Amino acid sequence: MDKDRLTMLAKNPNLIEGIHNYCDRWCERCAFTGKCLNYSSHQEEFPDEGSRDINNSAYWTRLAGFFHEMVQMVREDAAERGINVDDIDEEILAEDKEITARAENHPCCEDSREYARTVNAWFDSADDLFSDKKDELTSAALMDLPGGDPVAAAQELNDAVDVIRWYQYQIYIKLIRAVRGMIRDSADIEYMPDDSNGSAKVALIGMDRSIGAWGVLYDAFDEWRDEILDVLVSLERLRKKAERHFPEARSFVRAGLDETGRSGE
Ligand code: SF4
Incomplete structure (x- = not known):
């Protein structure tokens, strides 16, 4: 273009x-x-x-x-x-590299990186779980028993997996950007004003939605509740940590998305 x-x-x-x-x-x-x-x-x-x-x-x-x-x-x-x-000055490039290295070692970024790894490990170990669930829901749909909606249950599960996968790495990426912005702010380096709060807000929204999605898996897989609970607890800790480090992130107003009176119509 x-x-x-x-x-x-x-x-x-x-x-x-x-x-x-x-x-x-x-x-x-x-x-x-x-x-x-x-x-x-x-x-x-x-x-x-x-x-x-x-x-x-x-x-x-x-x-x-x-x-x-x-x-x-x-x-x-x-x-x-x-x-x-x-x-562009070599010094500026070196400074930028150093900021990224510091951001990668920030507790929020370390924990979100670990969360992304945990998600992969969980899904790797849960292959059979999903195929068993698929068989169970398919049989229930074929039997057409009253009181259940296996199609809706399957959709809800699919959606929960899509949500977890969508935000799995994005949470880390947004937190890295948020921490980089925070470091620049604290060093008085000129940057996009309030970018760290905006980025942290996107990460927090990803965590909110992921926690809801893990809740769906928790309800669906009785025999895996302990493992899912571990993931939920670690994600909840990360969310609290991010809120502590970015106390103004929740109130950041994103253009269009958070403004009242605006819609996609
Ligand atoms: S359409 Fe634009 S605002 Fe909406 S998700 Fe895509 S890039 Fe973001």
Whole structure:
């Protein structure tokens, strides 16, 4: 996509500026697709299912081209403001690296990294559990017994798994960004104001939803309750820790997403 086309898309009066900065990037479930420049530019570049097929090399070629054009636009934009991005100081790069290293060792980031590993380990060990549950729900659906809704139960389980998987790594990624912002703020390094609270809020929302989803698994798998409870307890501890380190995150107002009177309609 060239700059003119992007500029044209950006002129859409329905857009909410910056809405994609603090969303969870789950566009398939987002009510604001018609108000998001990130979504419309992505749709423009990848208009149909086929063009979004990650198993197709054409997708990766196109994505690489898309990023290349974006980088060019950033370069041009910077040049118009008198900045040569190739002149960025080695010192700034070293400082940035050091901030990332410190962020990775922050207790919130360490725990969220561990949570992502725990999720993988749990799902690796739960393969049989899901196939047994599938058999159980299929039999119940075939018998059509009164008092149960196996189709709804299966959907609820699928949804819970999708939610856990969606946020599994995102919680860590958002917390890294939040901690990086906090370090910059405390060192008075110029950065996006309040970015750490916005990022921490997205991480907290991911934790809230994941805790709800683990609750669904807890109810569905009686014999695995102890293991699921362990995951729930560790996630709840992480949530409390994040709230302690980012006490203003919950009240951060995300453009469009948290503003009253706005909807995706
Ligand atoms: S705001 Fe919604 S549509 Fe835009 S990037 Fe985020 S999830 Fe996707």
